[in-house]
Amino acid sequence: MSVALASAITDDIMKIYSGVQQCLDLRHKYISISLQRNSDNPKNNVEHWQIYPPPPKPRWVFVPDTNTWEDHKHDIPRVGVGEDFDFMQCKIPGPDQRVFNLETGVYQVYGDKTGTLKYGSHVTVGTETITQVPTLREYYRDLDSIIAAASDGESKSFAYKRLQYLDGKWNLYILMNERQEMLDSKVYHL
Numbered sequence: 001m002s003v004a005l006a007s008a009i010t011d012d013i014m015k016i017y018s019g020v021q022q023c024l025d026l027r028h029k030y031i032s033i034s035l036q037r038n039s040d041n042p043k044n045n046v047e048h049w050q051i052y053p054p055p056p057k058p059r060w061v062f063v064p065d066t067n068t069w070e071d072h073k074h075d076i077p078r079v080g081v082g083e084d085f086d087f088m089q090c091k092i093p094g095p096d097q098r099v100f101n102l103e104t105g106v107y108q109v110y111g112d113k114t115g116t117l118k119y120g121s122h123v124t125v126g127t128e129t130i131t132q133v134p135t136l137r138e139y140y141r142d143l144d145s146i147i148a149a150a151s152d153g154e155s156k157s158f159a160y161k162r163l164q165y166l167d168g169k170w171n172l173y174i175l176m177n178e179r180q181e182m183l184d185s186k187v188y189h190l
Contacts, residue, residue: 016158019149026142033131052089106133 031037038044060069099110108129134142149155174181 012154013158016152016155019152019155023146023149026146029142033134035131050091052091053084108133 035041042048057072057075059071059073061072062069101108101110108131110129
């Protein structure tokens with residue numbers, strides 16, 4: 001193989017990988033902007049949530065000593081629906097201190113009167129908003145770069161060959177482990 005051909009192949013591979021990396025960077029950008037990371041979801045911040053009434057205990061419990069599951073349906077006390085609920089123990093939030101403004105068709109949320117706002121892992125100070133909404137021009141520019149990376153012929157060929165390779169590996173796994181998979185699926189745990 002000549003040096004020029006090896007250099008051309010390396011350039012093509014670098015072009016494919018840089019396109020994929022650019023798409024991944026844009027994905028991270030828009031996930032961050034839309035507050036879809038795990039740290040942004042309030043339900044993942046357990047310290048700030050009081051669950052009332054507490055969730056019921058699991059009915060089925062795994063016992064590792066015997067490698068079985070036990071049914072504990074008789075351990076659950078018989079209580080009518082809503083009998084254990086006391087409305088006075090529910091914490092209801094008061095009025096919101098945040099400032100909301102409509103800017104270019106998008107509602108922006110600013111910090112409270114003290115100038116700070118904590119939302120998930122993001123803390124705003126002063127006149128900074130929770131998120132920085134991209135302009136329509138920036139959005140379409142990012143969309144065009146994703147479409148260009150997805151419609152590139154070399155990238156399509158590479159992805160197709162990669163899928164063929166993974167399909168071949170899967171078929172090899174099935175051939176080698178079909179019997180064990182079948183036995184594992186037929187095992188009945190009491």
